[in-house]
Amino acid sequence: MSETPREIPRGRCETHDGTLHHLRYVIDLPHPMIRVWAAVATPEGLPQWLCEADPLEPRLGGAVTLRWLAVSDQGAPPPGDTVVSGRVTAWDPEYVAEYTVGPSHGRIRFHLEPAGGGGSTVLRFTNEFRGTREEKLDALAGWHDHFERLDEALEGRPTDWRSWTPERRQHLRDLYERDEARWPRWEP
Numbered sequence: 320m321s322e323t324p325r326e327i328p329r330g331r332c333e334t335h336d337g338t339l340h341h342l343r344y345v346i347d348l349p350h351p352m353i354r355v356w357a358a359v360a361t362p363e364g365l366p367q368w369l370c371e372a373d374p375l376e377p378r379l380g381g382a383v384t385l386r387w388l389a390v391s392d393q394g395a396p397p398p399g400d401t402v403v404s405g406r407v408t409a410w411d412p413e414y415v416a417e418y419t420v421g422p423s424h425g426r427i428r429f430h431l432e433p434a435g436g437g438g439s440t441v442l443r444f445t446n447e448f449r450g451t452r453e454e455k456l457d458a459l460a461g462w463h464d465h466f467e468r469l470d471e472a473l474e475g476r477p478t479d480w481r482s483w484t485p486e487r488r489q490h491l492r493d494l495y496e497r498d499e500a501r502w503p504r505w506e507p
Contacts, residue, residue, distance in 0.1 A: 348434075356431060380407060381410070403423065
């Protein structure tokens, strides 16, 4: 990644019943929707910033398997499952790609919409899953790190996963943990 990546807005989280987490990010990307779509909804685009997708059947109900590529220099992957399978649970070409995979990653939704008249895109992302507080913080940091990588990939600098290290993700996790007290509480 570049030395000074564009600032990615922090994600927010709502937690219901102590274990059902709804992570949300809203990111303005200075790229046309067609390029952002290719990055979030194709087997060619996803590995540049997130994971390999094989298979990825681009249709409602299609099969999907996601394999995360990040490993540390000690060979250890980041927290969470590194291979998850499931189904495409929403598919509206150029607008919505949603994958529901494995219990640790749950429902992952990318919703794209045009921003202004200059060919920019707003990415509205949600991730809904059941997990512990620690898994929630790991997920917030992980997605934030991936969205920085998405921005870099859209700028023509895809991630070289062989150079991945956990330091940036740990820094982000520490920031999210610090901010956690300010998030809304959802009680039944």
